[in-house]
Amino acid sequence: MTDASSPALDMDKAFAFAFKVLGDITAAQMGTLNAIGDRLGLFDHLAQGPGTSAGFAQRAGINERYAREWLSAMACHGYVAYDAAAKEFSLSPEQAFCLADHDSPVYLTSLFSMAPTTWRNVDELTDAFRHGGGVPQERFGDEFWCGFERFTRTAFRNNLVRDWIPAMPEVDSTLRAGGAVADIGCGNGQALLFLAQGYPDATLVGYDNYAPAIAAANANAEAAGVADHVRFEVVDVTQGIPGTYDLITSFDVVHDMPHPRPAMSEIKRALNPGGTYFVLEFNLFGDLQRNIDHPMGIGAFGYSASTNYCMTQALAVGGEGTGTCMGEEKARELAEEAGFTQFRRIDFPHNPFNLFYEIRA
Numbered sequence: 001m002t003d004a005s006s007p008a009l010d011m012d013k014a015f016a017f018a019f020k021v022l023g024d025i026t027a028a029q030m031g032t033l034n035a036i037g038d039r040l041g042l043f044d045h046l047a048q049g050p051g052t053s054a055g056f057a058q059r060a061g062i063n064e065r066y067a068r069e070w071l072s073a074m075a076c077h078g079y080v081a082y083d084a085a086a087k088e089f090s091l092s093p094e095q096a097f098c099l100a101d102h103d104s105p106v107y108l109t110s111l112f113s114m115a116p117t118t119w120r121n122v123d124e125l126t127d128a129f130r131h132g133g134g135v136p137q138e139r140f141g142d143e144f145w146c147g148f149e150r151f152t153r154t155a156f157r158n159n160l161v162r163d164w165i166p167a168m169p170e171v172d173s174t175l176r177a178g179g180a181v182a183d184i185g186c187g188n189g190q191a192l193l194f195l196a197q198g199y200p201d202a203t204l205v206g207y208d209n210y211a212p213a214i215a216a217a218n219a220n221a222e223a224a225g226v227a228d229h230v231r232f233e234v235v236d237v238t239q240g241i242p243g244t245y246d247l248i249t250s251f252d253v254v255h256d257m258p259h260p261r262p263a264m265s266e267i268k269r270a271l272n273p274g275g276t277y278f279v280l281e282f283n284l285f286g287d288l289q290r291n292i293d294h295p296m297g298i299g300a301f302g303y304s305a306s307t308n309y310c311m312t313q314a315l316a317v318g319g320e321g322t323g324t325c326m327g328e329e330k331a332r333e334l335a336e337e338a339g340f341t342q343f344r345r346i347d348f349p350h351n352p353f354n355l356f357y358e359i360r361a
């Protein structure tokens with residue numbers, strides 16, 4: 001056993017590493033505080049202006065002692081600013097942009113609401129480590145999916161109609177003239193709701209094999225007043241895609257698909273001549289070393305998201321288990337295998353977290 005006197009041990013490095021581990025333990029503990037902050041809208045209340053713990057507790061309708069401990073943890077963690085003289089807590093503009101502005105392109109509080117579900121599944125996930133298999137999609141539930149929906153919604157709201165579609169000028173003009181679009185793996189439907197507003201003459205349909213997502217998408221379309229213009233249906237696209245389309249999209253779907261190969265073939269078959277398949281995936285590599293050296297340091301985010309959900313729900317139903325770190329090479333391989341011949345990666349400087357592919361027959 002190595003001890004502090006061992007010549008092989010560099011104590012400075014060991015302590016530096018121990019503090020990194022403690023920082024991660026802190027981040028895990030902060031996870032519950034952030035999830036509760038999201039559930040109770042605490043960041044939103046704080047964004048209304050500075051306040052003492054008592055004033056904040058009253059504003060947020062929570063117990064003062066809990067408010068004080070929550071605010072203190074957040075202040076030590078750098079999520080909340082503290083004015084020691086006035087004993088007031090507040091959010092800086094940058095903190096508010098990330099934690100309380102639900103329309104901001106870097107609104108991330110919604111992702112904290114996915115954590116309670118992943119912890120609830122930890123026994124089942126441990127069993128999968130021991131015996132194989134996985135944790136099926138239906139074990140994730142509403143809080144997880146609403147959190148993911150609120151996260152991806154901000155990118156759709158800020159970029160889909162303004163940047164992404166116009167980067168494909170032919171697609172843009174086809175949709176303006178009333179083209180047909182299918183969003184594959186549409187989840188709770190947010191992408192099509194924004195497309196419906198940006199391209200009012202296009203025909204829009206969303207397909208997902210998860211029935212609760214389609215129910216949520218239809219409810220979202222009703223609430224947004226576009227239900228007469230957008231349709232959502234339960235369809236497993238590996239079994240065939242009804243109709244043909246000028247544009248097929250999939251946002252964060254290919255790496256999740258248990259069986260991406262037949263799905264890609266069906267997508268190719270369902271495109272009209274000259275049609276486009278537009279794909280969004282996480283900005284991760286297929287190669288481990290490149291993810292270790294990732295310029296944005298998001299490699300561990302990718303593999304852990306994959307283990308908690310993406311790979312695991314696919315393995316639960318006997319799928320490939322591609323995983324979140326699919327990378328451009330794998331996307332190219334899948335497209336080529338399905339018979340696509342044109343593959344263009346499009347880079348959007350305001351969307352560093354994602355990779356985008358324009359794929360055509």
Ligand SMILES: C[S@@+](CC[C@H](N)C(=O)[O-])C[C@H]1O[C@@H](n2cnc3c(N)ncnc32)[C@H](O)[C@@H]1O
Nearest residue numbers: 152185186187208209210236237238251253257
């Ligand atoms: C990570 S979610 C993305 C949801 C949505 N596109 C978004 O960005 O918010 C992946 C979605 O793909 C769907 N999916 C996976 N395989 C599918 C298949 N074979 N047919 C239809 N949908 C599928 C899942 O049910 C899930 O809703």
